[in-house]
Amino acid sequence: MAVFRYSARDSSGRVLTGTIEADNEAMVVAKLQEMGFFITRLEEERRRFDLGVAFRRFQRIGLRDLTVFSRQFATMVNAGLSIVRTLTILESQTENARLREIIGVVRRDVEEGSPLSDAMAKHPDAFSSLVVNMVRAGEVGGVLDDVLQRIASFFEKDLALRQKVRAAITYPLVVFTFAVGIVLFLVFFILPQFVAFFEGLDLVLPLPTRILMATTRFMTARWYVLLALIVLLVYGFRSYIRTPEGRMWWDRWKLNMPLFGPLVRKVSISRFSRTFATLLASAVPIIQALDVVGRAVDNKVFEKATEQVKSSIREGESISGPLQQSGIFPPMVIHMVSVGEETGNLDGMLQKVADFYDQEVETMLSQLTSILEPLLILFLGVIVGFIVLSFYLPLYQLITGIR
Numbered sequence: 174m175a176v177f178r179y180s181a182r183d184s185s186g187r188v189l190t191g192t193i194e195a196d197n198e199a200m201v202v203a204k205l206q207e208m209g210f211f212i213t214r215l216e217e218e219r220r221r222f223d224l225g226v227a228f229r230r231f232q233r234i235g236l237r238d239l240t241v242f243s244r245q246f247a248t249m250v251n252a253g254l255s256i257v258r259t260l261t262i263l264e265s266q267t268e269n270a271r272l273r274e275i276i277g278v279v280r281r282d283v284e285e286g287s288p289l290s291d292a293m294a295k296h297p298d299a300f301s302s303l304v305v306n307m308v309r310a311g312e313v314g315g316v317l318d319d320v321l322q323r324i325a326s327f328f329e330k331d332l333a334l335r336q337k338v339r340a341a342i343t344y345p346l347v348v349f350t351f352a353v354g355i356v357l358f359l360v361f362f363i364l365p366q367f368v369a370f371f372e373g374l375d376l377v378l379p380l381p382t383r384i385l386m387a388t389t390r391f392m393t394a395r396w397y398v399l400l401a402l403i404v405l406l407v408y409g410f411r412s413y414i415r416t417p418e419g420r421m422w423w424d425r426w427k428l429n430m431p432l433f434g435p436l437v438r439k440v441s442i443s444r445f446s447r448t449f450a451t452l453l454a455s456a457v458p459i460i461q462a463l464d465v466v467g468r469a470v471d472n473k474v475f476e477k478a479t480e481q482v483k484s485s486i487r488e489g490e491s492i493s494g495p496l497q498q499s500g501i502f503p504p505m506v507i508h509m510v511s512v513g514e515e516t517g518n519l520d521g522m523l524q525k526v527a528d529f530y531d532q533e534v535e536t537m538l539s540q541l542t543s544i545l546e547p548l549l550i551l552f553l554g555v556i557v558g559f560i561v562l563s564f565y566l567p568l569y570q571l572i573t574g575i576r
Contacts, residue, residue, distance in 0.1 A: 177201045177217050181210035188213075194281070234299050236335065238269040240328040242276075243304075247321035257284055275299045288312055303327075303448060303465045307455045320455045327451045334443065334531055338436075341538035345545040352553040359560055364389040367564060378567050385563040417473075424473045428501065432544075436537050442506060443530035445470050450523035459486060474501055492519070 177198065180190045189210065195201045198215065205212055242263060249259040260280035267273040275296045282292035290309035293300040304324055311320030368386050378386070392399060413419035427437045448469045452462035460483055467479035481495035493511040496502045506526055513522030 177215060179205060179210075179212060180214040181205055181212045183211075184209050234269060234272050234275075236328065236332050238267070238272050239299070240325070240332045242267060242272065243321070243325040243328045247318070247325040250321055251318045256289055272299060289317075301465075301469070303452065303469055306457050306461060306465055307452060310455045310457045314456050316456075323451050323455055327447060330447060330527075330531070331444070334440065334534065337535055337538055338440065341542050344542065345549055348546070348549040348553070352549065352556065355553070356556055356560075360389055360392050364560075365393055379563075379570075381559060381563040382567050385560065421473045421477075428472070428474060432541070436534065436541065438501065439530050439534050439537065441470050441472050441475055442502065443527050443534060445475055446506070446523045446530065447527035450520045450527060453520035453523070474499075478502075 176192055176194055178190070178192050179201065180188065182188055193201055193204065195204065198217070201215060202212060245263060246259060249262065250256065254262075257280060260276055260283065264273055264276045264280060267276060279289070279292040279296070282295070283289055288309070290305050290312055293308060294305045307320050307324055308317065311317035364385065368389050414423040428434055428441070430437075445466060449462060449466045452465060453459065457465075463479045463483050463486075467476035470476065478496060478499035478501060481499065482492050485491065485495045491511070491514055493507050493514065496510060497507045509522045509526050510519065513519035516522075
């Protein structure tokens with residue numbers, strides 16, 4: 174879409190200037206004439222390379238940005254402000270440059286008569302199918318203000334859950350990075366000097382020392398081979414999990430891996446339940462809601478389970494049956510869903526399931542942190558202890574021989 178700069182006079186003879194976006198010059202002329210303007214000058218602005226614009230194209234819109242946007246949007250609309258005025262205010266105060274640009278485009282589309290949901294749907298990198306479907310349902314039902322409140326609450330709880338997970342793994346990750354850094358420092362700067370010293374001794378070196386010397390020589394002389402091997406392994410793994418079979422295997426392994434598998438499962442169940450409950454409470458049709466839920470969990474095993482649920486609903490059966498057959502939902506979830514179907518309060522039951530698993534995730538995170546800390550310290554102690562032992566065994570042999 175091109176940008177045109179115009180100069181025109183209104184019905185009172187006042188000169189007005191500005192810019193307008195359109196596909197061609199004829200559309201600009203028609204639009205200005207509809208506004209009652211007499212055009213005196215019209216020209217298309219030349220596109221120039223703008224580093225800031227190029228940077229915004231690649232800027233990521235984080236969950237925190239969307240959470241703040243959703244809460245402010247819901248608050249102002251519930252206070253009685255119009256959609257256009259609310260978007261104008263948000264455009265001026267949003268910190269994320271990419272999101273600010275998208276809000277401006279959405280505002281212009283709404284001003285031109287597009288529904289808010291259609292304007293948001295043009296920007297899937299900012300507004301997910303969950304948001305678009307909920308807004309569309311709110312527009313149809315005339316409860317857009319309530320739907321916006323639900324969207325804001327959903328983002329806030331999802332952000333809180335992710336922050337808990339991130340905070341719990343930060344300390345173990347720092348300790349692990351510190352341990353790897355120490356090992357690399359020893360291998361590349363300290364050990365080569367000892368290797369040269371030991372090679373000059375007429376001693377039968379112990380096995381740990383020989384292993385350490387061979388490893389040091391390889392990593393210092395052939396480090397690029399190791400780096401190329403790591404790059405190839407990472408590239409091959411990423412290429413494999415992009416395939417349907419690889420992605421299904423990877424998502425299933427994440428649910429069953431030791432130590433972290435139960436945590437991943439609980440987080441996925443919480444997200445599945447909360448997303449499903451929020452969509453149902455917003456009057457989104459159940460089949461359409463399941464389409465959104467399957468993609469929102471970001472796990473192919475759960476997505477396959479939602480496909481089975483959709484097939485069951487089309488055949489007039491229940492939701493709880495396919496969930497039980499999938500084998501990934503605990504009996505408590507199955508019974509809660511079954512009771513929700515019988516009582517007509519499925520969204521309320523799913524919301525309770527999500528709240529329960531949020532608490533479960535928090536408890537498990539604290540337990541995992543207490544387990545991982547000694548394990549990482551033990552890992553660091555074993556590595557450093559092996560290096561120290563490899564140093565002192567030949568020195569002990571040398572001192573004993575001198576005595």
